[in-house]
Amino acid sequence: MMDVVMEVEDGCDAATKVLESLPPPSPLLSSSSSIHTRASALFDRSIDRVAVMPTPSHLSSKDPCYFDFRAARRVPETHAWPGLHDHPVVDGGAGAGEDAVPVVDMRDPGAAEAVAWAAEQWGAFLLQGHGVPRELLARVEARIAGMFALPATEKMRAVRRPGDSCGYGSPPISSFFAKSMWSEGYTFSPANLRSDLRRLWPKQGHDYRLFCEVMEEFHGEMRTLSDRLMELFLAALGLTGEQAAAVEAEHRIAETMTATMHLNWYPKCPDPKRALGLIAHTDSGFFTFVLQSLVPGLQLFRHGPDRWVTVPAEARDAFVVNVGDLFQILTNGRFHSVYHRAVVNRDSDRISLGYFLGPPADTKVAPLREAVCRTGGKPAYRAVTWPEYMAVRKKAFTTGASALKMVSADDDDLSNAAADLISS
Numbered sequence: 001m002m003d004v005v006m007e008v009e010d011g012c013d014a015a016t017k018v019l020e021s022l023p024p025p026s027p028l029l030s031s032s033s034s035i036h037t038r039a040s041a042l043f044d045r046s047i048d049r050v051a052v053m054p055t056p057s058h059l060s061s062k063d064p065c066y067f068d069f070r071a072a073r074r075v076p077e078t079h080a081w082p083g084l085h086d087h088p089v090v091d092g093g094a095g096a097g098e099d100a101v102p103v104v105d106m107r108d109p110g111a112a113e114a115v116a117w118a119a120e121q122w123g124a125f126l127l128q129g130h131g132v133p134r135e136l137l138a139r140v141e142a143r144i145a146g147m148f149a150l151p152a153t154e155k156m157r158a159v160r161r162p163g164d165s166c167g168y169g170s171p172p173i174s175s176f177f178a179k180s181m182w183s184e185g186y187t188f189s190p191a192n193l194r195s196d197l198r199r200l201w202p203k204q205g206h207d208y209r210l211f212c213e214v215m216e217e218f219h220g221e222m223r224t225l226s227d228r229l230m231e232l233f234l235a236a237l238g239l240t241g242e243q244a245a246a247v248e249a250e251h252r253i254a255e256t257m258t259a260t261m262h263l264n265w266y267p268k269c270p271d272p273k274r275a276l277g278l279i280a281h282t283d284s285g286f287f288t289f290v291l292q293s294l295v296p297g298l299q300l301f302r303h304g305p306d307r308w309v310t311v312p313a314e315a316r317d318a319f320v321v322n323v324g325d326l327f328q329i330l331t332n333g334r335f336h337s338v339y340h341r342a343v344v345n346r347d348s349d350r351i352s353l354g355y356f357l358g359p360p361a362d363t364k365v366a367p368l369r370e371a372v373c374r375t376g377g378k379p380a381y382r383a384v385t386w387p388e389y390m391a392v393r394k395k396a397f398t399t400g401a402s403a404l405k406m407v408s409a410d411d412d413d414l415s416n417a418a419a420d421l422i423s424s
Contacts, residue, residue: 066152069182069267079180080274084343089299092309099309101300104321105129106228116236119331123323123338124300126315127229127289132221134317136214141293143214144351146207147200148184148265158199160187166196171264171278176397182275182344186263190219215261222289222355223259229287229321230254237331237371247370253330257286257357266297266342266350277342277350283324284393285358285386290320295350301339308341325404326358326389329381332367334374337404361387379409 067079092101102118104111107129118125148155160167166188171181188196194212201208230253234244248254266277277297292298292313298320299308311320325337344350359365366383367375384392384407396403 066156067180068152069184069269073270075182075269075271075274079182081179081276081279084273084276087301087306087308089308089310091312092300093312093314096309099302099307101126101309101311103128103318106131106232112232112235115232116238116335119233119236119323119335122300122302123336124311124340125321126311127319127321128315128317130225130228130317130319132218132225132317132319136218136221137291137317139214140218140291140353141351143211144263144265144353145349147186147211147263148351150200154200155184157202158186158197165189166192167199172262173279173281177279179276181278182266182269183277183342184265184267188261190215190259190261193219219259219261225289226257226259226355226357227254230257233287233327233331233335237334237368238374239370243370247368251368253286253359256360256363258360260356260358262354262356264342264352264354266344266352268347268349269344270346272344272346275344277344280339280341282337282339283322283354283356284326284390285324285356286327286330287324287357288322289355289357290322290352291355292320292352293350295345295348297342297344297350298352299341299343301341324356324358325393326365326386328404329365329384329389329407330368330371332371332375333380334371358386361385365389381407382409 090096090099092099094100094103102114102122102125104114104118104125105128108114115125155168158168160169160172168184168186171183171185172187174181186200193215197208197212198204201211230248231244234247235241239247264278269275280301290298292311294313294316296310296313298311298313300311301307302309322340323335323337327335328337342350342352362385364383364385367379367381372379381404389403389407392406393403395401396406
C-alpha cells in the first residue's frame, strides 16, 4: 500500500473551493468516487454562506475565508469526502477479540514483550501506567478547549501561513487535497512555546500565562515519558539493558529527540457520514503520543480483511502511541507505522493532542545494527534525515508511490530517484 499523506512543516493552504480535480486518491478512499463540479460547489457555498465569514484565513490564499463550523447546518461539498465507507468500522474495545486495540501497562514486568507484539502487529497501542498525573491531563484538555473556543478574529492572529511550521489552521496535510477537513488545529514547538503563543495572545495576559504554564508542565512530563518509552522500545527489540545503553551512548536517540505538539479540535458535525476530521495517514517521525478526550474518533487501519478499528476513549489517562515511518526505518521494518484517521460525530466535539517525537533535522536515520541482526542481517532502508524523508513523502504523495519503498535499500531505481530528489 502506498503512503497517503505527510505532516508538512512548510505551511499549508487547505482548499476551500472545489474548482479542480482532486489529487491521486488515497488507497483508503474509493478510486471510483466522482469529483463534484464547479457548479455544485458554488451552489453549496451559496447555501452555506451563513457559515463563512471573511477573514485573512489560512484556508485559501486565493479566496480567504474562515469556515464557521458552529454555524454550519449541513456539510457543504467543500467538506464532503467520497469513499469514507468503503471499509467496515469495528469496535476496538477490550471485548473486541482480535480487534481489541493492544494495551501496554508500563508497570507490568512484561511491558517490553507487550510493546514488541503491539508494534509488530498493529503499529499502535494504548499506554497505561505511564505516571503522567490524570489531573494534569484534565487541565491540558480544558486549556485546549478554551483556546479553540476563542473568537475567530483572535485565532486568526496566529494563522499558519506558507513557510510557517507553527500556528493556527487546518491540518497541515490539508494543502494536498481539494476537500477540506472538519477540524481546526494549532501547532507549536515546546522549545519555543511562549514566543509561538504570543501570536495568539499578544497582550500575554492571564489566559496566555495559564496556557503556557500548563503546556510547559505537560511537556516536562512527556519528555520524561518519551525517554522511558524509548528504553522500552529498545528492550522490545530484544536488547538487554547494557546493550540498550550502548545503543543510546552511540546514537543518542532519546537524548536528541525533538518534540512538536499539535492540538486538534473536531467540532460536532451535522452529517458526519459525509465529513472527515483528519484524512488517513501515517506519522513521519519516531513515535507519537495521542491524548484524546472521552469522545471516540481515532481509527486504525487493519488488514485481513481491510477494516477500520475505533480506538476506545473511555480511559481518560491512557495515551495512544503510534509508531512512525522513521521508527520503522530505525527498527529495520520490525516495528511498522500505522495508518490512522479521525472521524467526527453529530452530538459532541472532540479534542486531541498529538505529541510528536523525531530526530534532529540534521541526523541521519538508518536501521540500527542490532535491529538488522534480528531481521535477516540486511538493512531494509537507506539512511535519511527527517527533512530528506519529508521531501520523499511529498514526491510520493503527488505520484502515488510509497515513500518507505522509495528509501528502501532493496529498490535501486526508487532509491536512486529519491536520492536525485533529495539532492535537487
